[in-house]
Amino acid sequence: MAFDNPDLTALLGSRICHDLISPLGAIGNGVELLMMSGDTTGPEIALISESVSNATARIRFFRIAYGMAPPGQTVSRGEVRSILDDMTRGGRLNIDWRIPGDPPRPETKLAFLALQCLETALPFGGRITVTADDCGWRIEAQAEKMKIDDALWVRLDGAAPEAAQIAPAHVQFALLPEEATRLGRRLRVARAEGRIAIGY
Incomplete structure (x- = not known):
């Protein structure tokens, strides 16, 4: 598929995730074979297996959040559910x-960028x-204790200075508004005691 104006960030994200998912899958398969053979048991193998599963789920998540999203393409509900379940299991x-x-x-x-x-x-x-309903999507977080960095959240309203620096761990706050603009969506942030929501 040709793109007149390629999203280089998304292309890079897709490439990295594509290259990493295969070796991680191979490691996971190797661990499963070791466990099935019974030659190796103990908490070490269980820890490796859990870590590989979590890393694989993260990369599958990143592939959607940071990779290409061609118009007309869908994501199966089962795949989304599998990614989110694997990523949050035990947490x-x-x-x-x-x-x-x-x-x-x-x-x-x-939605995945908003989740991050x-x-x-x-x-x-x-x-x-x-x-989601006829008015759009809503991603809402609830917790007894939250940690909200206002300097990050103002970016979703377009209020952050263009020159403001952002850490790699928070790149989603820069990409979400860009992606929303690309789709012609307007982000909305709502805050209340013990909850914060992103709508579009």
């Missing part, structure tokens, strides 16, 4: 994906709910 964060059917990939990409933004506000754990 303090719960993600409730309530989108029916197979959503468009561009919309899912926006909300994840930064929940270092102590919490719950994120993803819903």
